[in-house]
Amino acid sequence: MHEKTIGSKTVFEGRIMRVEVLDVELPSGKTSTREIIRHGPAVAVIARRRDGRFVFIYQFRKAMERICFEVMAGNCDPGEESEISAIRELKEETGYTPDSIRFLSSIYPSMGYCDERIDVFYADVGEPGETNFDHDEEIKTILLTEEEMDKKIRTGNVQDAKTLAAWALYKNFLSEG
């Protein structure tokens, strides 16, 4: 099970992604093409307050043309270690600073055609301070208990795969519920 690259070209070079078309040779000897998005690493943070509630966000997503419910997340700056990115994004998007932070696992949103890696962290957080959005972000925070989040999932109201994935990691790594 391996596909040898026999040709490649970059067909789009953007601000957050590069698109490549690869010619590959399959194990059978046949050839095919693969369209692949190259995307820098990112982070996602499950943050839990001292009162036991978890911090999630609502933000408008142009690809979806609607406001979406998500875990806090963002791209790493070039060369930035992912734990530093996680602390930075948490502070920028919600104003929270972690009392402690722990790496859970790396996940990949679209293994079939995108190489983006998202490092998922769990953070215990204190009181929120000031936020510091990117100039083109607008974010609202929502607080949910573990039971409220489980119910939100059960009723089909969590549709972001990385948020569901991060929650599954939290549940398996840390939850006693």
Place this chain on the structure above:
Amino acid sequence: MHEKTIGSKTVFEGRIMRVEVLDVELPSGKTSTREIIRHGPAVAVIARRRDGRFVFIYQFRKAMERICFEVMAGNCDPGEESEISAIRELKEETGYTPDSIRFLSSIYPSMGYCDERIDVFYADVGEPGETNFDHDEEIKTILLTEEEMDKKIRTGNVQDAKTLAAWALYKNFLSEG
């Protein structure tokens, strides 16, 4: 919270995706650009055998340059209803035919820059028949109990976001464990 499209161009039109760059006007009145992948709908299937074990797959993913552990998934054919796609992909990739199938929820792997929707299904399956791979697919099946899957997640060995997301949906919708 809305971003008005004030310009758009298609920068790549491929076999499985189209890439657009949109100029947007933010609520603040400032402008920005959004790089967006247009991708057809897809399906993922959590399949459970009569012996209680779940069917997952290993397949080589060029974007990752390695063999990946995933739930069964695939793209809908043009105009194909997603439940039909789910039954077809299940049969093609693993040889299983569902005794019954149930829609759980729609998920979105990369809300920030991609409009792909994945409809997640749960299927009870009987004995496997013959598989029928696409000419450029090579897939191996693995069977896991619910406890084995939970352990695989807990040890960081499930890295595909849609697989973790589908499992979180299954756990919240159907599991009694």
